[in-house]
Amino acid sequence: MQLFYNPSLDNSYKQFFFPPEESKHITRVLRKKEGDVVHITNGRGYLYEAEILIADQKKCKAQIVNEHKTVPKRYRLHLVVAPTKMNDRYEWFLEKATEIGVDEITPILCDHSERKTVKLERMERIVQAAMKQSLRTFMPKINPMISYQQFLEQENKGLKFIAHCAKGEKMELKRRVAADKDVTILIGPEGDFSKSEIDLASKNRYVPIALGKHRLRTETAAIVACTIVAMINS
16 A cells, blocks of 8 residues: 645535645556555554545545544553764654654753754655555654753653663663553763763653663664563563
8 A cells, every 4th residue: 555645624615636646656667547546644643545636746636435533542652862974864763763653752952962953844755755655644744953951950750761871770671661641751972971961850850761781872872762562561
C-alpha cells in the first residue's frame, strides 16, 4: 500500500486536490488513473481511502470513499536529543524513531554541542516520509531547537529520564519504564552532558538511566531508548 499525507484533511472533506508533486507521483510513477483508489493520512490518526476522479499530473482530484480512525497509543514518548555533529546521523535517528513509534522530538543545545543549528523544515520532511513509508497515521511532533536549560524549565508529565555516561548509580531503562506511562528521555551530544547539566536534570527530577553495558553514539542511544519503550508497551 502506498500512503500519502495531507494534513488539511478532516471529516468535512469529500473531494480534494493533491499538490503538484504528489499528483505527478500518482499519475507518472504509480500510473494511477480515474477510478483507482489511493490511501491518505492526515497525520492525526485518520486513514482515508480516496477514488481518483481526475488523473492530472499537475492537479490530481480525488473523492473520499472510506475513512478509518486509528486508536491512539496509551502512552507518549518524547525524545529530547542533542543534534549530532554529522547531520546525516541525526536524520537517520529521525527516520528510524518515527518508524518505531516516537511521538515527539525536541532538539536541544547543550554545553558540549558541536552542532548549534538545525533545519526544522527538513526534519519535518524526513519524519513525514518515514511516517508514510511505515504506514503510520500519526505524525510525530518536531519542536524547534531550544537550550537544555529552557527545556528543563518546561513542564513534562510522566516518567522522566536522562541517559548519560558519567559515573554514578543508574538503573537500566528497561527496568524503569512502565507500560502505558508517558515518557520523556534526555540524550546528550557526542561529548555527553556536562556535570552541571546532569545535576540540573536531577534537581528537576529526571532519573539517570543506562541503555546497556556499552557506550553508544547519540543517535544509537536514541534508537535504543525508543525501542525499549516500544517493547515494554507492546
